[in-house]
Amino acid sequence: MSEKQQRLVYSIIEFLNQSIQDGTVKADDQESLEVAIQCIGEAFNVDPSNQEQADKLSVKPATLQTIFDVFIKTRDKVGSSPSPASAAASSSRSSAPSQDEKARAEAHKQSGNTLMSSRKYDEAIESYNKAVALDPTNPVYYSNRAAAYSSKGDHLAAVGDAEQALSVDPAFVKAYHRLGHAQYSLGDFEAAANAFERGLQQDPSNVGLKSGLQNAQARIEPAGGSSEAVSPATRGPAGGAGAGLGGMADMLRGLGGGGGGMPDLASLMNNPQMMAMAQQMAANGGLASLMQSPAVANMMSRVQSGDMPSMEELMSDPSLREMANQFGGAGR
The missing domain is CATH 1.20.5.420 (Immunoglobulin FC, subunit C)
Known part of the structure; x- marks a missing residue:
């Protein structure tokens, strides 16, 4: 069984x-x-x-009813065909969107991105809905809507949209990250690891996917049923806290710095004093607890997808403000 x-x-x-x-x-x-x-x-x-x-x-906070509801909503969004992939292909062949429809769809996508930055997730979803209606052949619209659903905590809906993005374009790497993040947030670590692995088959050098895979694998119980939990925040490629921090530095290094009022995060992670503070947090368990916070996971997901939050937005979030206080408490 x-x-x-x-x-x-x-x-x-x-x-x-x-x-x-x-x-x-x-x-x-x-x-x-x-x-x-x-x-x-x-x-x-x-x-x-x-x-x-x-x-x-248990699959809590999900229930059988909510999972079924997500399936029905997703099916209704993409049509009643039993094969979403074939439906998308058929739509592309028989009624491909016109240039005008594509242009309007892009405008709705941009509006949705702006609303996402303002944390107006429901309104952003409506904008992405309009983009999908105009051009159902573009995986970006499903992927962005998945990010909006995850941001508001509806990870089941995010799974449906990420899968739909991949049914339209199996090579669209960002959708694998959306899917893995949503599955991880639902506590299905095996499914999350599978999503990240599928993404790495498309882009073997993707740092975000590698990090996600490591975190998901760290939460999967061994076949023997060991009750010892392993924190994804402290387990890196070599199984140590330093390796995990190094992976974070690698992810941040490619993001640049200073944009939108943000500090140069990569430089911070390479700063010996900052790394010492982070090591201290890892040693007393503070970093592990922090990295399990949904708010932090959401922030990292947004950063990796190119949606860099402003410093004002970060400091308005109690969880992230607590992170700043923890670093500040270690010395300025």
Whole structure:
């Protein structure tokens, strides 16, 4: 019995139990459903009352209902064809967007990018929706919409859009990063690692994908079921904190510095005093805790995709402001 099958069965049992608790199922039918739940659990060796198994198989914060809702929304967005890839190809052949439609789609994309910078994620999604409607053959629009969904915490929708971008263009590397980030945020580290690996097949030298793969692999439990957790923030290529910090420096080095009021992050990471502060944070566990913050993960995702946040925006985020305070506390 594979773990993926058990996770699906666990989600089904959760859905059925919730249906009993919230009154979706009539009282006369509840006893029969409870018997069915017990039979399903025994058939697949899934016991929701086992806390260790629950921690391993749960897909929270997602639920079977939300996953299904995302599938329906994604299918409705791209059409009712059973094969999104063939639908996109057919659309490209029979009704390719005109130059005017492409130009208007680009304008909506630019509007969405501006709204993203202002953290108006719902409005940005609407702009990307309009871009997709005008030109469904451009993977950038799906990828950008995936970033907007992830930014507002709807990682399931981000997975759907990233996959759609790849169905349009399997060589579009940025979509692999979007997909891996969304899967990682959902806690599906195996799926995240798979997404980063697929991206590296397209671009073997991509530093962001390499870093994402290392972080995802660090969170995957060994086959033996070891309970010892490994923090992705402290495990780098060689398994040490210094290696992880070096990887961060590599990612930041290619970004330049000073743009939009931002400091030269690469220079900061190469500064011996700054590195000493970071090493101190890593030693006391502060860096590991910080790098697991969704706000920090979102910031790194935006930076890697070229969406450099302003210093004002960074300092308005409590989590990132705390990061600045931690560095400041180590000495100026």
